[in-house]
Amino acid sequence: MSLKAFHIVFIAASTLLVLGFGAWCLRNYFGKNGAGVDLALGAGSFLLAAGLVIYGKYFLKKLKRISYL
Amino acid sequence: MEIPYVVQPRQDTGLYNAKVGIWLFLASEVMLFGALFSSYIILRIGAAPGEWPVGLLNVWIGMGNTLVLITSSITVVLAWASLKMNNFAKFKVYQGFTILLAMTFVVIKSFEYTDKFTHYEVVLQDNTIYDGHLKERTPTHVVIHGHKVEHGRHAEGEAHGSKTPHTDIRIERAQIKKMENYGPWHNTYLAIYFTLTALHALHVIGGAVVIGYLWGPGSKLWKTDPERFTNRIEISGLFWHFVDLVWIFLFPVLYLL
Structure with missing residues (x-):
């Protein structure tokens, strides 16, 4: 597996983590001591996840010629 | 006698020697971290209900460090891509950022440790x-x-x-x-926390030393054998990605759950 393939795996894992973190923030927001900052961070995390997906697509396009091996 | 497949990949596998070597090494690393993760799960499941400490760590510092490592993975791969596109100057910039981000991670981690020891x-x-x-x-x-x-x-x-x-x-x-x-002796959770994160931090430091060498004195190889140098950057990048991927698992397990 080349660095290109491993990077795609890593970006996918990071996206899942950021989505999970966003869900964790929203759970806190709707919990007993929820604060506005939890909602802001939750929304920020979802935006970051979208950013990572866009970056992943850009990366694949940029390194189209390089092998996955 | 010349050693084959040092630079060019084998036709049948598509791999050069160092890539086989790094993946074998990473397989052993998976076993090392896997054993520690398994220990964590067994200890956590075995803890009496309500006895496992939660909320001992600062989630925002942990998330900050996660973003630092994600960014460093992006810079390390862009550094390698720059070499593939024959742009050595861009490689220097991206890899310089990788080293800075690695140092940032270690500094933030040291603040976290100091907080626990005081x-x-x-x-x-x-x-x-x-x-x-x-x-x-x-x-x-x-x-x-x-x-x-x-x-x-x-x-x-x-x-x-x-x-x-x-x-x-x-x-x-x-x-x-x-x-x-609140050192590793304080409770089981902190013992496994310090074991996992210290081992991970050692990997970050080790990776940063290798990347730093290839960024500095080791980069002379680019002038004489650019393909071999690019391969070395790919190998160091694979290790760096592994270290970052370990953190992607460590962060939610230790800070959020």
């Missing part, structure tokens, strides 16, 4: 518990900046970083039954 739980003779950061220590008394805690509140995650107001508390030495900081 954070104390003080149990008095009458079993009253005080929790806070050590401000002063003399032969006769100690002063901590913290608050009084009730039994069991640590397990519920309300003790550290809670909204409880913190004040300076002076405690006479004669009153103290037990005083212990």
Whole structure:
């Protein structure tokens, strides 16, 4: 597996983590001591996840010629 | 005798020697971290209900460090891509950022560790518990900046970083039954936390040293054998990605769950 393939795996894992973190923030927001900052961070995390997906697509396009091996 | 497949990949596997080597090494690393993760899961499942400490770590610092490592993975791969596109100057810039980000991670981690080593739980003779950061220590008394805690509140995650107001508390030495900081000896959770994160931090430091060498003196190889140098950058990048991927698992397990 080349660095290109491993990077795609890593970006996918990071996206899942950021989505999970966003869900964790929203759970806190709707919990007993929820604060506005939890909602802001939750929304920020979802935006970051979208950013990572866009970056992943850009990366694949940029390194189209390089092998996955 | 010339060693084959040092630079060019084997036709049948599509791999050059160093890539086979790094993946074998990473397989052994998976076993190392896998064993520790398994230990964590077994200890956590085995803990009595409500006894596993939660909320001992600062989630925002952990998330900040996660973003630092994600960014460093992007810069390390862009550095390699720059070499593939024959742009050595861009490689230098991207890899320079990778080294800076690695150092940032270690510095943030050291602040986190310092916080834990200066954070104390003080149990008095009458079993009253005080929790806070050590401000002063003399032969006769100690002063901590913290608050009084009730039994069991640590397990519920309300003790550290809670909204409880913190004040300076002076405690006479004669009153103290037990005083212990939040080091790896404090409880099982902190023992596994320090083991996993210290091992991970050692990998970050090791990776940064290798990347730093290839960025500095090791980059001379680019002039004589650019393809081999690019391969070396790919190998160091694979290791760096592994280290970052370990953190992607460590962060939610230790900080969020």
